[in-house]
Amino acid sequence: MLRRSPYKDIINYENILSKDIVEGERLFLHYTLIQAKSNIEIAEKSDYFVSPLLFFYGIVALAKIIIFKNSKIIPREVLHGLTVRVAGAKSIDWTKNYDPKNETVLVKEKGLFPLFYKSISSHALPEGEKYTLGDLFLFLERKTSLEPLAVHYLILFLLSMLARYEPQKWGWAYEKSSFSRELNTYLKIVGREIYDLWREKINL
Secondary structure: OOOOOOOHHHHHHHHHHOOOOOHHHHHHHHHHHHHHHHHHHHHHOOOOOOHHHHHHHHHHHHHHHHHHHHHOOOOOOOOOOEEEEOOOOOOOOOOOOOOHHHOEEEEOOOOHHHHHHHHHOOOOOOOOOEEEHHHHHHHOOOOOOOOHHHHHHHHHHHHHHHHHHOHHHHHHHHHOOOOHHHHHHHHHHHHHHHHHHHHHHOOO
16 A cells, blocks of 8 residues: 655645635746655655755745745845855764764855744844754754754755765765764655644644
């Protein structure tokens, strides 16, 4: 028996969200919802070298839907609004000196992430605010001022950047580091986590 995708219902939100909008906005909703569903579904079936990128662009699409619902403006930001601070030198001894929990993301003033965060929170994150991967995983376990959906957004940004630009670091982190178990578990559950949090945020 084929298991029904838990993300099939994402497409149904088009009818709910498309009231009193013009054709261009309806098309934005239609294709952005398809993009979110496709990325998350494929991510769950993909190798760990690919899945962080797919999960990240899945959450980006969901974030754009939230921004549109709250502002009635189609987000056209092309900048992430985030940057990374690399942990460890290129000549690093992987077995001793590299800790993936030290990978750091910095919030910038302009870009999609700051716009998204303003749409789900009553306060903005200051430019230069930074979080390590270790910090963010701890935030998943306890209540903080940072919105849970934003925590996943930041984690997936970091993991996608590692997978895309630093495959040697990402492969070692996922397979052999002391943080390997947490990363393995996270990629198994994050799809459903971000979908459920997204549904709460759009309040439908």
